[in-house]
Amino acid sequence: MLGKEKKWYAIYTKSRCEKKTDNLLIQKGIESWCPTQKVERQWTDRKKIIDIPIFRSYVFVHIDESDRIPVLETNGVINFVKYLGKPAVIQEEEIKTIKSFLLMPDASIQVTDAKILREKNRVKIKAGIFMDNEGEIVRLGKKKVYVQLQTLGQVMVVEFPIEQLLPI
Structure with a gap:
């Protein structure tokens, strides 16, 4: 069954639409993951703990070839992140590493280009x-x-x- 093996891919989303896009994909029955972390933010009148995406404008999806079109048709999705013209496959090990790190108490990731x-x-x-x-x-x-x-x-x-x- 060629093409039925699920793999992780990164998709590029509209700016600041990561969590909304993640929810829309889940509603479609597509396994997706938007890694977030809790951060304290200061407003003029209060402090608040908010959940922010770790990777700006990126959401991960675990799909087979047949789910690529429904992913692209989802509101907020711009395109797959590509390598050499093809959607870049994210290794399962990399996803597991990020997930396990986020489970650690006081884990904090800051992505810098x-x-x-x-x-x-x-x-x-x-x-x-x-x-x-x-x-x-x-x-x-x-x-x-x-x-x-x-x-x-x-x-x-x-x-x-x-x-x-x-x-x-």
Whole structure:
């Protein structure tokens, strides 16, 4: 039965329509998943915990070939994320990894486009002893970034994992 094997795909949605699109797909009987996390947001008059999608404009669907058209016909869906002209298959292991991470208490994922991090860009440190300090990227490695910090009137270059940096 060629084409009946279910695989995970990423679909690109209209901006800020991830959760609505996910619900519409589920109503159609299509297995979909929009990974979200709870985040505290500050308004002028109150703080509120809200559920925000981790991947902006993306929803994952677990479908076989015959479900591709109904997915594309769903309101809010723009297209499948493609690789070499074909819908990109997301490995089951990657989906399981994200799901298991989100089950951990106080799990927090922040997706940053690696292209945003460039030499001379300013970044804010998200974790560790330099948390909330700002600096300038002086060198990019494969998994580490070297950031120049100005502390106590001194300039130092510190190595950070990419995940600990937030572009500003």
